[in-house]
Amino acid sequence: MYVYDEFDRAFLAERVAEFRDQVARRLSGALSEDEFKPLRLMNGVYLQLHAYMLRVAIPYGTLSSDQLRRLAYVARTYDRGYGHFTTRQNIQFNWIKLEDLPDAMAALAEVGVHGIQTSGNCIRNVTTDQWAGATPQEFDDPRIWAEILRQYSTLHPEFTYLPRKFKIAITAAPKDRAATKVHDVGLRLHRNEAGELGFEVLVGGGLGRTPFVGKSVRAFLPARHLLSYIEAIMRVYNQYGRRDNIYKARIKILVHEIGAEAFAKAVEAEWEAIRDGALHLSDEIIADIRSRFLYPDFTPRADPPAALVAALEDPAFADWHRNSVHPHKVPGYAIVTVSLKAIGAPPGDATADQMDVVAALADDFGWREIRVGHEQNLCLPNVAQEDLPAIWRRLEAAGLATPNVNHISDIIACPGLDYCALANARAIPVAQEIAKRFKDLDRSRAIGRLHVNISGCINACGHHHVGHIGILGVEKNGQEFYQITLGGRADEHAQLGTLLGPAVSYEQVPGLIEDVVDTYMELRADPQELFIDTVARLGVEPFKERVYAAH
Amino acid sequence: MASPQQQKLKVNGPVAVTANRLTDGAVVWRTAQEGWSPNLADAVIVTTADQAIALLASAQKRDTDAVGAYVAPVVIEADGAIAPGNLRERIRVAGPTFELPH
Structure with a gap:
């Protein structure tokens, strides 16, 4: 888990107070809808068919049990008792009232959760692999780099009014669970032949009305240059991206129209001018960010433990285990996918009670940590294999153990x-x-x-x-x-x-x-x-x- | 997809003006008293583009009650009841077409 400091907490409290004032001025008529709309969007508030919708970011898909419980509280207190997890590691509340939004945001801010960077033409919530830090496949924990990008991009004045929204995804494993190739920028963390950590940089991927798979513009970018290279990309996009036509304003259109080679050349030229400047990531900065991620104290355990072997005699448990439990980097541990795709239920929806169940499981068995994947399921990334039968029983009782992960009904x-x-x-x-x-x-x-x-x-x-x-x-x-x-x-x-x-x-x-x-x-x-x-x-x-x- | 607010106004039958209530986003309909009602039955119905433009202009005079006003098709049923004129408006009136999580 990443640990927020006093600066983060004070910033969020100020932001909520600011929004509370904006809502009050809107309700009084002091602000018109045209004036208010961009302000609410900068806080993740949309107006949908029947109601306002609050989109809350879950940076790199990581939630603490306290945060998930607070999401459940907001769902129960201010919405209709459920939330919808999205394909970009966000959660949406669909029925929230404008007059309640400041209180809901204040409740979320107390646990370090907010809707900033979930709307508008800015760098959006940076996403990554929901198995980060737990899978044996990865070269590094991609959340370190997602957090560096989060700190860099949040309210970045140069990139607050981009031609269009901008989405970045990172994978640190060869198996890409973050859909990096269909993001504006996809980052593939790996090591070169010398063993140095760096990124393959893909640009111009995206879906929407004009879908493209991202093009590789750099095979290996030393990790310490991440911010300066991203800044170079953003500047080229900000300068040359179209602003006259909303449908042609994404970076994918620019990359397609001028070609990946010309785009990369422009980025490299910009990067040469800034690469060793203020955005250079020193070992100290990286170490500081890394130190704020607290990891479980894994003690290797029996793999598989006798309790698990015995429990696998139960066919229903065995079905779930085969489908929803994945290998962990530490012997005796496992990654569990929690299916939010019960047959006949809305995909990605979880009730407040279900969120509480998962939060309690994280407390009891998973070092208080939960993940959200872009497939709209939840994940307990660090559990002991011997606890899997108990976890399954509680998930099953809550309607969260449908063994359909990656099956056709996992839609x-x-x-x-x-x-x-x-x-x-x-x-x-x-x-x-x-x-x-x-x-x-x-x-x-x-x-x-x-x-x-x-x-x-x-x-x-x-x-x-x-x-x-x-x-x-x-x-x-x-x-x-x-x-x-x-x-x-x-x-x-x-x-x-x-x-x-x-x-x-x-x-x-x-x-x-x-x-x-x-x-x-x-x-x-x-x-x-x-x-x-x-x-x-x-x-x-x-x-x-x-x-x-x-x- | 362009929202109804962004689309060219076409009036080929009875229409009403609808919006979302400012305080909670609930669906509301423009009434003959130049107010807003959550009940479609209270909506003022017009049938020509000129009438619809005038009704919309009236609805947009102030935005402290409702926002995002646009012209929506309705259907006058045999018994005189007013019903939404397309699937989008049916969903706005009746809510999602599946059972909500509970």
């Missing part, structure tokens, strides 16, 4: 037209119906890893372009229709999906997805060939022929 979905003022079509009910069709665990397990991503509009908050099966809601003559893509992926081999064929109606989507899956089951080379690999081997045509013959 990523945006709020869609049920909440969002920008959406054209619903996403959540589509996800619910698909999940119900695949609720049989044997069938779901036989299908294997399969990511379904659903967005309710072209803005792609559900990351549909990079779903193995992507579903995009569109509106035609007042009716909801859905375009289906196959073959997208968000990992280290990121690519955009290929359109399957004409859009289908809301009612047709679940059946069509079943046909796609049935086709895969017939065509796969063997039970080990994943859906994504079958699509890569055969293309979408065999799926198209089968699916559209049926519909």
Whole structure:
């Protein structure tokens, strides 16, 4: 966990007081809506279909149990008893009243949580691997570098009014769980042949109406140059990014239009001028940030412990263990994914009671730490394997132990037209119906890893372009229709999906997805060939022929 | 996607003016008394673009009661009841189309 200091706490308290005054002036009429809107957005407050929505950042996906409990308190006290975890390691409260927002923000600020950098044309909440610091795969804890970027970017005056929003993601493991290739800047932390720590820098990735996979502009950037290089990128973007057309203002458009090579050349030129200046990260600064992350005192334990071996005799526990428990870097420990995808529930939603359950589990078994992944699930990153049976029983009782992680029912979905003022079509009910069709665990397990991503509009908050099966809601003559893509992926081999064929109606989507899956089951080379690999081997045509013959 | 506020006004049938209440964001409808009501049944209904533009202009005179006003289609049912004219407005009136977590 990162430990906030007095400066952080004082800053947040001042920010809440400032917002409280802004809300009071808005309610009195002293501020017009045009004057107030940018102020509320800078604090993560949107106005959606039915109510205000507060988006709260969870920097690099890390929460303490106290913070999660406070989120539950806000959900229970100021909202309707639940929250929605998003694809960018944020949580959204969908029913919050403007007049209650200052009190809710004050409650959050007491535990170091806020909505800054969750909206507006600034550098947004920096995201990373939810297994950071726990997975045996990584070169370093990416949260160290995410925190350095957070401190650098928060309220940065030069980058508060960028041409458009700007999203950075970091992975420190070869297996990319942070979707770095579809961010404005993706950072891949690794070591060079000399053993030095550094980043491959990717720029210009992104989804939305014009999706691109990021281009590598530097194979190895020594880690100590992270801030100066990011600043060089931001300056080139700030100078050359378009401001005349909101749809062409993201950095991906600039990189695409001038080419990655020319963009990299401009960045390198800018960087040469600033690389050894004030943004140079000294060993002392890095050590100071690193020292504020407190790690559990891991004592290696039996791996596997006898208690776990005995518990695995229970088939239900064994199913969950096989699906939701992952290897830890320390023998005898494990990483647990907590599925927020109970069959038929809105993907990514957790009730206040469920948040309290997970916070209590973190207290009792997980060194008070919880993570949020971009797949809209929670994670207990550091638990002893011998505690897994007790953890499972409590998760099961709370409806949080559906063994469907990475299965077809582990669907990523945006709020869609049920909440969002920008959406054209619903996403959540589509996800619910698909999940119900695949609720049989044997069938779901036989299908294997399969990511379904659903967005309710072209803005792609559900990351549909990079779903193995992507579903995009569109509106035609007042009716909801859905375009289906196959073959997208968000990992280290990121690519955009290929359109399957004409859009289908809301009612047709679940059946069509079943046909796609049935086709895969017939065509796969063997039970080990994943859906994504079958699509890569055969293309979408065999799926198209089968699916559209049926519909 | 452009929000209704950003779209060109088209009036092909009965419409009302809707917005979100300032204090809590709740959906409200412009009434004949130049106020706002949470009940669609209280909405003033117009049928021409000129009427809709005038109604919208009246609704936008002050923004301390409701914000984000726009013209929304409605349907007059056989019994005279007013119903939302499209799925977006049906959801705004009735809430999300699935059971909320509890």
